[in-house]
Amino acid sequence: MAVVEFETPRLKEYPVIPILQAGAMAHSQPFAAAAPIQKALGFPGELVEDWQEQAIAKMGELLGKYRSLKVYLDTCVHCGACSDKCHYFLGTGDPKNMPVARQDLMRKVYRRYFTFTGKYFPKLVGAEDLTREVLAEWYTYFNQCSECRRCSVFCPYGIDTAEITMAAREIMDSIGMGQKYSNEIIGKVHKIGNNLGLPGPALEDTLAGLEEDIKDATGADVKLPLDVQGAEVMLVTPSADFFSEPHVESLIGYAKVFHQAGISWTLSSHASEAGNFGLFIGNYEQMRSISMRVREAALELGVRRIAVGECGHAWRVAYSFWNTLIGPFDFLDQNYPVPQHICEVTYDLIRRGALTLDKAANDHRIVTFHDSCNVARGSSMGNMPRGQFIIPREIIRACVNNFHDMAPESIYESTFCCGGGGGLLTDDLIELRVKGALPRMEALKQVVDEHGVNFMATICAICKAQFGKVLPYYKFDMDMVGGVHQLVSSAIRLGAKQ
């Protein structure tokens, strides 16, 4: 891999606001999407000639479509409450990574072209032309926001920088300035069915191998069914669950839960991906067409329920957008949540006493839980307030004897992003990813030192991959991260109920 020279931040005893380092991350940009990748999504292959005009027209279109965007750009009073709330600012010290500064990159252009004072007295209100330099800054710093929405929790006006980032990326895509990682992946979903590019036969072979592994390990015939017509539940899960460690351990966990509860279920080769990077690039049409595969697969297989595996942003899209994007779901069983998170499935079974869980099987683990941003700040669970925080923790407590939460300012709705969300989980941004993980690593170190925590559970494929990569930079073991259903998988007793 290209050798990137940078220093991993030192873990401090308690978090402090970093000394400002202007331009510290000005060099960090993701690879641009090449023409074929762009064109496959209907975007121009390269920067169009009249890019400025088109970008401003697109901005006007978005301002008309999303009232919230205009409100966010109008209402900020520059109070500074958000400025030290972004993990990328805390990890890099680059003032442009303060959420308000990130917003201002768009705000100054908005003022110049869409407000009276900005049009006639630009200097008075800090309005600026959309120049090439400004556009380059957009590409740099709107690709240093993981759209985690932490800043919005602390803003007295609820201004959501994530939405501004999404709009900026949408504008850039529309003039031919796409980001390789996200756009290449979206192309694969349409062409092959999932982010990985895992074709049906490979998926089938992988699942058969996993069934063998489970049989060897437990003696039980736990199945991982694919494209089974008339199954009760269709599970849509991130394709990383098929491919990677530790993700696959959770996939095995889901399979054991369905097996033990006697619920017929299936995966789908047509919808072999829960992730939806359409969200990350702020493109409604992509979000819709990627989601549509799920509806099509559910109808085709004739299932009664749709469950979603451990994937943070997929759950946000499913919970908050599916109904509008691909509803109505009147063909599904209305006695269950539509859609249903796998944690809701398991939690419900635990409460009904349908699973036997042996906590001692996890006694080698001292566990903490990392709330994933899209679950924490973009969804809920269990039809109860704060269910998205309560349910995963209740499952963990049912499976382990040793659990310790991290510092309150780093969990629940104040959780820190893993540092790799929002379409930034790519090697070309490794410096940003390592530095952006700093606040989470500091909170983790505290519970490691105080309680000997050796396992951080999470319910997001991106978080798992990101931590697996960055933990070693902070001298932690990469195996420290894993899934909630990995813990379920260890604890669950298979076979007849005693």
Added chain:
Amino acid sequence: MAFELNGNTYETDEEGYLVNLGDWSEDVAGFLAQQEKIDLTQNHWEVVNFLREYYNDYQIAPAVRVLTKAIGKKLGADKGNSKYLYELFPYGPAKQACKIAGLPKPTGCI
């Protein structure tokens, strides 16, 4: 991007992955490994060859579990785990070994 080897030019993407699968040869693998600061031993070759065979059959690199199982069978059960694969390919068996094997980089949340 591109590199030269024995008078031939090989096209790569931004990250050094071969653009044309057909360009791969053992010499090319040796060169790519060198770039990664890896000395290819027999055990590295077992992994590289398995990746290529699997890709040939399935048009994708094998999942980590599939790979560890296959390597365990070839090199002994004590080597059939991702820890061992990380010893061979410190930047991650999926990405680094794929590069040396001349396969495209696996994408997604991995």
